[in-house]
Amino acid sequence: MKKKPRIRTTVQILFFMLIALIAVNHTLAESGRGIPFVAEASLHAVCPFGGVVSLYQLITTGTFVKKVHESSLVLMIIVFVSAVLMGPLFCGWICPFGTFQEFMSRIGKKIFKKKFNRFIPYKYDRYLRFLRYIVLIRIIQMTARSGVLLFAKVDPYYALFQFWTGEVAISAIIMLVVVMIASLFVERPFCKYFCPFGALLGLFNLIRIFPLKRNPKTCISCAKCDRTCPMNIPVSSLETVRNHQCISCYQCTSGDGDCPVPHTLEFKTGSFEELEK
Amino acid sequence: MIVDAKKAALILPLFFLLGIGYTMITGYWRTDSSKQPSRYSEGELAGEYNPADIRGSYSLADLEASFVIPVETLAKAFGVEDHNDLSAIKVKEFEESIGDIDGKEVGTDSMRLFVALYLNRPYTPEEGTALPQPAYNILKKEGAAPAAQLALFENRLVPLDTFILNEVDIHEDEEESGLLEIKGKTTFGELLESGISEDQLVDVLGGLPMGATALSVRDYCKEQGLEFSAVKAKLLEYLD
16 A cells, blocks of 8 residues: 655655755855845754854853854744744754655665664663763863864764865764765664754653653554654653654654554643543 | 644744744844954953954955954955955955965964954964964054064064965966966865876975875875975975
8 A cells, every 4th residue: 555645754855955955055155156035044054053052152252153143043942942842843844864864764674674773772772862962062062162163073964965065074974974874774863873953852852742642541552653663762651752762753643653543642732531521 | 732743744834934034024033144243241342343253254344344454454464465356355265375384374363363463452362373474564563552562472473475365366367277276275186186296296295195185285284294385385386
């Protein structure tokens, strides 16, 4: 049976193309050949993480880190507000680098089938998932100290959308290649183990207003949600998913995702009993 | 209340539209630099522009607007007199075109130092920052910093001849003559492409093997403890 196209994929592709267009147009605009009516902003200017790494400098000196502008701060606030409601919706629906990794993973899924995304034993993986918090702390600390966007030197997202400019550090290119290869084995490896912005947004899962909830009364314990979760969260063993790795991708949900039972896995407030009444 | 995928698909794009739209209307949305350095927030210079915040992307016209130093003076301080648009020269171009001289770097930080001394404002330059001789001469003649203050930076002086800094003309000349302009960023690969042989490079480097093709000559000189200016001069002889 042919799978129905998911609304998330459409949104992801649209944002991927938008960012690619902005990145290309920035290069064209520098030589006076910009595409009319398309933003000429740099990639840094449209990245909300720029707002995060600039916060310290903004508070202490009133200025932004080099190459970061007001737009990054605005985007950061928008993403944070949405995260209070829906957690890391940005990661699962908007981030072009998450989308890119998912595209790469489609090849991995074809090669490794059911083994895909199950290569790292859980006992190690659960600790490795905290690596990205170390990255987050180091990046914020080093950027605050230097006033320079140091993450760009290892940022595969920057490498992907700027590789033609000659401004990308070789370390970032290497990182991109590593992530591409890793994506053949693991779903979203960069998001899981390295992304500092994903780490920060992941914390919103702990306080989000609309968490993922499982109705144990209707759940048939088929564990399809566990298998379909790109972030390997054991959804079927939880009633309310507040895992820091959830990216609100809807892959596991009833109706929009793979859960075969209606109204069993949903992003919602309140309990299932309230709805039944 | 349930948030299904359709609602989720609307949330962020809607927030983006509203947030960006609102900040555009209020004038806060900016995707490029204001090209104005920050101001001192306290002390007797409070409200004045701070030379420490000069960035490589600023043009000489931006500096003139903030610090009221004529673009001609700024350009002359860094050895540029003959240029079709002095105002458009960006500070980072000095670093790209001059770079390392005698182990000290002429770049954005040199401009910060020059402006600070010209206006007698406090600034501590980075360790390897150079002060070009023409800049020093101007500071002695017209700068606000006292002689004793200037003397503190004499150990950073580097000789700098007047040179032509004109990106557009350089590229045109390259296309016409096929000659390569040696800059700080010039790589060994570019030198080989321009017609210099590997043996000639070894000769220029005093018998050392050339670096990787993607490596800039300046970085290689730094690594090997060679003077970039001397290597550059030899390379120019070959190119001529």
